[in-house]
Amino acid sequence: MTARLIIQLAALLGGLGVGIGAFGAHGLRGMLEASGRFETFETAVRYQFYHALALLAIGILLHVKPELQSLSTTAWLWLGGVVVFSGSLYVLCLTGITKLGAITPIGGVLLIAGWITLLLAARQV
Numbered sequence: 001m002t003a004r005l006i007i008q009l010a011a012l013l014g015g016l017g018v019g020i021g022a023f024g025a026h027g028l029r030g031m032l033e034a035s036g037r038f039e040t041f042e043t044a045v046r047y048q049f050y051h052a053l054a055l056l057a058i059g060i061l062l063h064v065k066p067e068l069q070s071l072s073t074t075a076w077l078w079l080g081g082v083v084v085f086s087g088s089l090y091v092l093c094l095t096g097i098t099k100l101g102a103i104t105p106i107g108g109v110l111l112i113a114g115w116i117t118l119l120l121a122a123r124q125v
Contacts, residue, residue, distance in 0.1 A: 001072040006059035009079060013052035020090065021045040028094075037093040044089035051078045051111065058118070070121040074114045081110030 024032060024041045032038040055078055062071045085107025092100045 003063035077114035
């Protein structure tokens with residue numbers, strides 16, 4: 001994955017995070033509070049933002065140090081983690097399908113694995 005693509009994905013995740021967060025806070029708040037899922041929705045948005053910012057940092061670092069190609073693995077893991085972790089929580093909150101909660105931890109494992117690959121890549125800096 002190139003630095004440019006990583007930065008573009010960070011921008012996409014960040015922009016979507018703003019839109020999804022605002023929609024949840026203003027358009028869906030009543031429904032989410034009635035179902036007791038407002039905090040879950042906020043957790044999904046928060047983790048999406050954390051990793052959008054982290055992806056941005058990875059993209060910039062990869063641009064400055066292109067020899068750190070192992071950072072691409074970190075980016076892929078974080079992207080997959082956000083899609084699975086935050087995505088499953090969004091769908092759970094909006095549909096009430098509780099079985100989706102079973103795949104949320106897979107997203108969490110992907111996010112953690114991304115941080116581990118970052119730790120390993122940092123040994124090359």
